[in-house]
Amino acid sequence: MIRIEFYTKNWALLKSIEIESQYVPKAGELIDGGPLLEMPEDEVHNFFVTKVIYETTKTGIIPVVTCRQWLQGSRQEELESRGWLPNTTGYVIHDDEH
Numbered sequence: 001m002i003r004i005e006f007y008t009k010n011w012a013l014l015k016s017i018e019i020e021s022q023y024v025p026k027a028g029e030l031i032d033g034g035p036l037l038e039m040p041e042d043e044v045h046n047f048f049v050t051k052v053i054y055e056t057t058k059t060g061i062i063p064v065v066t067c068r069q070w071l072q073g074s075r076q077e078e079l080e081s082r083g084w085l086p087n088t089t090g091y092v093i094h095d096d097e098h
Contacts, residue, residue, distance in 0.1 A: 003064045047068060
């Protein structure tokens with residue numbers, strides 16, 4: 001079981017969904033959320049995984065995947081700003097800021 005939290009480009013929560021999956025997306029990967037979210041065709045369906053946190057429960061550990069709507073951005077710059085790649089820009093966003 002994993003939980004995926006889908007956010008708009010402005011960080012408004014669209015939906016939080018729990019699904020069965022053997023695969024946990026990694027930061028920097030893209031998820032096509034359109035079918036799962038039942039989004040209209042003219043909406044942006046791609047979501048950029050910004051972080052994965054493992055939540056502890058009484059029955060085990062659940063991966064919580066946070067992702068944000070994504071349209072033609074620089075994944076390298078985004079990963080650098082979040083500390084997943086060596087930073088070449090000098091600007092860093094910390095997890096507690098989002």
